[in-house]
Structure formats: structure tokens, C-alpha cells
Amino acid sequence: MGVNLKDIVPKKVVDLEYLKGKTLAVDAYNALYQFLAIIRQPTGEPLVDRCGRITSHLSGLLYRNSNLVELGIRLVYVFDGKPPSLKAAEIERRRTVKEEAAIKYEEALERGDFEEARIYAQMTSKLEDYMVEDAKRLLDLLGIPWVQAPSEGEAQAAYLAIKGDVWATASQDYDSLLFGTPRLVRNLTITGKRKLPRKKAYIEVNPEIIELEQVLGELKLTREQLIDVGILIGTDFNPDGVKGVGPKTALKLIREGKCIENVLPKLPAGSFPEEPAKIREIFLKPDVTDEYRLEWKPPNVEGVVRFLCSERDFSEDRVRKAVEKMVSAYTETRARGTLETWFG
Numbered sequence: 001m002g003v004n005l006k007d008i009v010p011k012k013v014v015d016l017e018y019l020k021g022k023t024l025a026v027d028a029y030n031a032l033y034q035f036l037a038i039i040r041q042p043t044g045e046p047l048v049d050r051c052g053r054i055t056s057h058l059s060g061l062l063y064r065n066s067n068l069v070e071l072g073i074r075l076v077y078v079f080d081g082k083p084p085s086l087k088a089a090e091i092e093r094r095r096t097v098k099e100e101a102a103i104k105y106e107e108a109l110e111r112g113d114f115e116e117a118r119i120y121a122q123m124t125s126k127l128e129d130y131m132v133e134d135a136k137r138l139l140d141l142l143g144i145p146w147v148q149a150p151s152e153g154e155a156q157a158a159y160l161a162i163k164g165d166v167w168a169t170a171s172q173d174y175d176s177l178l179f180g181t182p183r184l185v186r187n188l189t190i191t192g193k194r195k196l197p198r199k200k201a202y203i204e205v206n207p208e209i210i211e212l213e214q215v216l217g218e219l220k221l222t223r224e225q226l227i228d229v230g231i232l233i234g235t236d237f238n239p240d241g242v243k244g245v246g247p248k249t250a251l252k253l254i255r256e257g258k259c260i261e262n263v264l265p266k267l268p269a270g271s272f273p274e275e276p277a278k279i280r281e282i283f284l285k286p287d288v289t290d291e292y293r294l295e296w297k298p299p300n301v302e303g304v305v306r307f308l309c310s311e312r313d314f315s316e317d318r319v320r321k322a323v324e325k326m327v328s329a330y331t332e333t334r335a336r337g338t339l340e341t342w343f344g
Contacts, residue, residue, distance in 0.1 A: 002173030003230040008247045009174065009215050011208045016071050016191060019207065023074040024185055025157035027171035028146065029127060031077070031189045032135060034172065035060025036125035038190065043109065044121025049313040057131055058312060061138055062304075064189055066322040069144075069329050076166060076294055077139055077146040079132065080153040084282055086237035086274075093239055098124050134312075141304045142326065143297035147289075155179045155286035165294060168209070175236065177212055178227050178283040184210040219251060227283045228260040231276050238274045242267060299326045 039056040040046055046056040068075060083091065101123035108117035139146050149156035157169040158179035168183035169176040176184050186208040216223060232250035234241025245253070257263040260276045301323050308314035 002171075002175050003178060003235045004233055005174040005177065005230065005247060008219065008229075008251055009177070009210055010218050011186075011210045013206050013208055015206060016068070016073070018209075019185070019188075020072040021074075022167040023076065023165075024168055024170040024188065025076045025078050025147075025160045025166040026188065027153050027157055027169065027173070027176070028077040028079045028135065029153055030171045030173060031060070031064075032057045032127055032131070033125055034189050035064075036127065037122040040118060040121060042118070044118040046121075046125075049311070053134075053312070054128075054131060055312050055314070057127075057135055058138055058308065059314070060189070061135060062142070062308065062314075062319065062322050065142060065144060066325050068188070070325045072329065074296060075144055075170075076160065077135075077144065078153045078157040078160070079136070079146060079148050081148060081150045081287075084151060084237060084287075086279060086282065090236045090239045098126060137307065138304070141300045141307060142323070143299045143330075145292075145294045145296060147292040147294075150289050151287035152179070152282075155283075156288050157181065159286070159288040174210075175230075177210065177215065178223075178230050178235070179286055180212070180223060180283075182212050184212075186210065220255065221251075224280065224284070225254050225259065227280050228263075228276065229254050230283075231260055231279050232263070232272075235279060237279045237282055238272075242272050298330050299323050301327065 035057045036046060036054070039059050046054045047059055049055055065075060101120045104120045108120055136146055147156060147160070152175075154169065154171055154173065154176040157166075157171070158176045158181035160166045161169050161176075161181045161183065168185045169181040170185040170188040172186055172190075174184065187205050188207055190205055191207055192205060212223070215221075216226060219226070219229075221229065229247070229250045231238060232242050232245050232253060233247055242250075253263045254260065257266070260280075264272055264276070301320070304323050305316060305319055308319050309316040
């Protein structure tokens, strides 16, 4: 779900060229779920190999990374670890949503409503352990580094940005702002022309950059207060938030009350059963690690072909073309005398 700050944070729309030469820490689970949702067959089924193993996420990783690397954008993928105990309610909510969507998907198929079926199919996406391992294996073969977070991937990605190891985090969710990332890039993995659900219309999706310093300045908040705004709206650690309180109302309440502890006594009794201090602590002192090494390597072309084509039934011609674009990008970088940009 993530915290809904969409209506109150300032953002700058850019094109992909703006990100050339920059290093981004990608929320891996967020990106993989996007690929699983978007890359599907006409009736909603994901792409699979001859053994029935889902490959939509691998297709997304290969072709999206190929395009981004060709543009000179460096990527680091950050994978989730063990979720905080306070996330249990959100995990259960997501499971319920998927189960309900699966029922509606089957009903839509029976009616022959394939467009509706596809919408519900996207909501059933589930990231299995083998899919995560396949993703890591492909990233290794592509020469793209990845980091295993001890807990929340967005917290670890934000930590990389805070340390200056990357320029920004990349995710569709706004949570990394609460974790302290200096910059957030949205729409990185879905940039391009996208069809609007249930409509015969398309929109052009471009990257958005959100800078934490600008957010705090324009909203006249401290980071701690921004976290409190998020808690009132609802986060992954208290998904219900406060009933009837949206982003603008939450912002007004925190501006007036200065902190959530001063706001809660003014709300109806029982409207917020959680302890806000525990939720705030997750964002201010997340479980992160320094045990990682960021090293970009040239793609292993034959290794990628063996994995995706021999084992996962991808088209060899398309795979080779995608990987060769990445090889060309590395070669061009070396020719410009900036080898350290990729390997240093």
C-alpha cells in the first residue's frame, strides 16, 4: 500500500534523459510487482515457461534495465528482508485483497469480459521465493548489483541515498521519504504510454522527482512531523490510519498540533489504537546494513542467454538484442574515459 502523500508533496516531472549518469536504488519488490501486474497475456495470465514458472518479472527486468542502462542510468536493486512485526496487519490485508481479486478474475473470465479479467488478474500478483531468486540471478548475469536489506527494502534504499552511495531511491511508494531519502524517483519502471483502466485511452507516464528538503520546506514540517502526517493517513505499519483523515486533513492537524501525540486526544475515542511512537521509530531508526558492495560489471551475454532462453523459454534473438544494448553502453562509457563511473 505505502503511505499516500500524492496530493500534498511537490514533484518535478522530467524525462529519462534527465537521469543520465545518475545512480538509483530501486525498491526491488515494488518494481517486480509492477512487472508482474503489467506484463500479462490478453486474458490476464502472466508469462510462463514450459514448466509453468512465471517469467513476467524476468521480462520486465531484462527489457526495462536494458533501456535504462542504454540511457546511462545506473541501477542498484534493494530486496526486502524480514518485515517489522507491525506490518502483519498490512500483509494480511494484501492477502485478502488478492484472494478476493482471484474470485472476481474467474467470474470475469466466465462472463467473457477479458478486459475486466485482466484488471483483477493484476491484483492477484504474488512474488514467490523462486521468483525473487530468479530475479537476483538475472541481475548478477546483467552485471547489476543488488543489496539484501535486513528488513524494509525502502529503508535500505533510503540509507544508500543518505550515505551518498546513490543519487536517489526509485519506487512508486512514498515511504522512502519518511525513511529519509533525499530524493525519490517515481515512475522509473513504468515510464511510457500506459492504458487507463476500463477506458480506451492512453496517457504518457514520465518520471517524477520528489526532493525531501523541498517537501519539508513547502509543507513547513520537520521530517518527524512528515512521519506523523503519514501515520495519521495510514502506513504499512498502521494501514487503517485514522478514519476520515486524508493527506490534507492530516497535514492541517500536524501543523496545528505540532506532533501526533497532541492531535490524538482531540480525535474521537478509539479512532487510533496503535502507539504512534513505535511506528515513528521504524521510520527514524530502521533496521539497515552497511554490509554491501556496489560493483557494476559488463553483462554476461552467454550466461543471460542460457538462463532466459534455454531454461525459461525466452526468444534468443530478442534477448541478445537487449543485452547487446547494455554491452554497448558499457563500451561507450569506457571509450569516453569514464570507466570509474561504472566500475569504480
